[in-house]
Amino acid sequence: MLNRDDILRVASLAKLSLSEKEVELYKVQLSEVLNYINKLGEVNTGGIEPTYHSIQTVKNKFQSDVGMAESLSLAEVQKNAKRKSGRYIETEGVL
Amino acid sequence: MIGDFLDKLLKRKITAQESIKQYIDSIVEHDDNINSFISRNFESALSRAKEIDHIIDTSDTPASLLNEYPLLGVPIAHKDIISTKDIETTAASNVLKGYIPPYDATIVNKMDSAGAIMLGKLNCDAFAHGASGENSDFGVVKNPYDKDRVAGGSSSGSGAAVASGFTIVATGTDTGGSLRNPASFTNTVAIKPTYGRVSRYGVIAMASSLDSVGHVTRTVKDSALVLQTTAGVDSNDASSANDSVDKYLEKIEEGVRGMKIGIPKEYFVEGLDPEINQAIQDNLKILEKAGAEIIEISLPHTEYALAVYYIITPSEVSSNLARFDGIRFGESRDKFGNEAKRRIMLGTYTLSSGYYDAYYLKAQKVRTLVIEDFKSAFKKVDMILAPVTPMHPPKIGENVNDPLKMYLMDVLTVPVNLAGLPALSVPAGFSKRGLPIGLQLIGKHFDESTLYTAGYFIEQSNQLYTRRPEL
Numbered sequence: 197m198l199n200r201d202d203i204l205r206v207a208s209l210a211k212l213s214l215s216e217k218e219v220e221l222y223k224v225q226l227s228e229v230l231n232y233i234n235k236l237g238e239v240n241t242g243g244i245e246p247t248y249h250s251i252q253t254v255k256n257k258f259q260s261d262v263g264m265a266e267s268l269s270l271a272e273v274q275k276n277a278k279r280k281s282g283r284y285i286e287t288e289g290v291l
Numbered sequence: 292m293i294g295d296f297l298d299k300l301l302k303r304k305i306t307a308q309e310s311i312k313q314y315i316d317s318i319v320e321h322d323d324n325i326n327s328f329i330s331r332n333f334e335s336a337l338s339r340a341k342e343i344d345h346i347i348d349t350s351d352t353p354a355s356l357l358n359e360y361p362l363l364g365v366p367i368a369h370k371d372i373i374s375t376k377d378i379e380t381t382a383a384s385n386v387l388k389g390y391i392p393p394y395d396a397t398i399v400n401k402m403d404s405a406g407a408i409m410l411g412k413l414n415c416d417a418f419a420h421g422a423s424g425e426n427s428d429f430g431v432v433k434n435p436y437d438k439d440r441v442a443g444g445s446s447s448g449s450g451a452a453v454a455s456g457f458t459i460v461a462t463g464t465d466t467g468g469s470l471r472n473p474a475s476f477t478n479t480v481a482i483k484p485t486y487g488r489v490s491r492y493g494v495i496a497m498a499s500s501l502d503s504v505g506h507v508t509r510t511v512k513d514s515a516l517v518l519q520t521t522a523g524v525d526s527n528d529a530s531s532a533n534d535s536v537d538k539y540l541e542k543i544e545e546g547v548r549g550m551k552i553g554i555p556k557e558y559f560v561e562g563l564d565p566e567i568n569q570a571i572q573d574n575l576k577i578l579e580k581a582g583a584e585i586i587e588i589s590l591p592h593t594e595y596a597l598a599v600y601y602i603i604t605p606s607e608v609s610s611n612l613a614r615f616d617g618i619r620f621g622e623s624r625d626k627f628g629n630e631a632k633r634r635i636m637l638g639t640y641t642l643s644s645g646y647y648d649a650y651y652l653k654a655q656k657v658r659t660l661v662i663e664d665f666k667s668a669f670k671k672v673d674m675i676l677a678p679v680t681p682m683h684p685p686k687i688g689e690n691v692n693d694p695l696k697m698y699l700m701d702v703l704t705v706p707v708n709l710a711g712l713p714a715l716s717v718p719a720g721f722s723k724r725g726l727p728i729g730l731q732l733i734g735k736h737f738d739e740s741t742l743y744t745a746g747y748f749i750e751q752s753n754q755l756y757t758r759r760p761e762l
Contacts, residue, residue: 212632225694
């Protein structure tokens with residue numbers, strides 16, 4: 197049910213580069229999974245609200261509730277980056 | 292176990308350094324055959340043990356040290372999706388190979404402050420995606436009870452390391468069964484606390500509305516003792532719960548008389564291995580004899596819970612794994628393994644324009660129905676008892692090329708995560724082939740205490756914790 201274009205489109209959205217073999221493999225495997233998932237169509241959810249959060253007692257917390265947190269130092273932030281320059285982390289140009 | 296250990300330690304029948312050395316020797320001797328550790332932290336562990344011996348030896352009142360250090364000298368290990376400052380944290384994936392976190396997860400901090408000694412980082416399915424341990428980029432973890440079989444997942448190293456005696460406590464996470472599954476496959480105890488009970492700060496996120504941080508131990512009392520340290524609200528985790536933390540050991544020996552235990556009929560359908568069913572029934576008889584009331588209940592939307600889970604989880608995964616861009620940290624996205632790629636793709640699809648309503652929104656509505664099932668059941672019972680997996684630990688390689696079959700392993704565990712409920716997995720029996728079988732106790736939100744009381748009773752009745760694998 198998923199075709200090659202679906203796989204390529206989704207891979208592009210997800211910034212994943214796939215080999216031809218992977219495109220074929222995932223097309224089959226993901227179609228199987230989606231097929232299973234489609235059984236949700238049997239369930240009547242008219243008037244049912246979605247649940248995004250299972251614990252009702254948790255509410256939004258804002259900085260004013262908890263105060264200013266500690267931050268990482270520049271050195272710590274840059275530590276794991278492959279390319280850095282001065283106070284920056286370098287990346288490929290996108291423009 | 293921890294109780295006995297602390298007693299010996301404080302009476303100086305053993306020093307922290309002697310104890311840690313024993314665990315290190317055991318890991319060095321046997322873990323090459325099990326592969327439960329990704330990285331070892333032995334030098335620091337010995338150094339910390341030395342500090343702890345110094346604390347004990349210079350204290351006027353050693354016994355009172357336990358107030359400040361309830362896990363004094365206790366050897367622990369963390370699942371490698373939990374950030375440890377200055378210590379490589381890979382999530383068992385090549386994407387994070389060589390990644391050194393600049394901070395500790397809250398659970399690491401808490402256990403460290405409690406005096407625990409960390410031996411290393413444990414192997415698991417990469418990014419916690421899996422139910423067998425076979426999705427690790429660092430090799431599969433072998434089941435100590437049968438090395439041709441998987442140790443379960445995704446917290447595979449956690450189950451195997453505790454079962455093998457390499458550590459007393461192993462932390463882990465449970466998003467769809469990832470603590471309960473390996474515990475039930477390795478004859479150990481695992482707690483999946485209520486969502487929000489234990490801080491997720493510093494834990495590499497899988498599905499943010501489902502992830503629950505817990506741990507594996509050999510005994511129920513050990514599990515309760517550790518939760519006493521790790522539970523509690525954390526200002527660094529906005530989803531952590533303000534609810535007060537119980538004293539988990541207080542009523543643990545009270546027994547099960549008068550407890551109403553629900554048995555969900557939908558969990559016992561055809562497809563459940565008969566030996567697993569028998570182990571559950573045997574334990575139920577013992578509970579009944581001790582005065583518990585066994586009540587059949589129905590959770591009618593159980594058959595849809597797995598589909599709900601396999602929409603919500605990949606959706607949330609695709610969002611959480613978007614941060615791995617190889618720019619600020621980590622390697623490039625082409626280093627993701629097959630399962631991570633599959634879940635990212637599936638989640639991107641189900642959240643994409645034109646499909647969001649049919650998939651993600653629909654799944655969250657059915658999720659409400661799954662939660663309502665539990666709410667109705669908990670009007671009649673105090674806890675629910677069920678098997679953990681429908682089948683025994685598969686042979687290594689059996690399901691790794693069949694993602695859907697692998698997903699079906701989660702069918703009995705995911706409903707708990709959707710509802711944010713706590714669940715305790717305890718040993719229930721062994722198959723004729725000598726494979727461990729676990730059962731899970733599912734409780735009301737924040738009612739881990741009741742699970743521990745029932746779990747302790749079951750453990751003391753069947754004494755399975757005394758059984759060890761031959762390494």
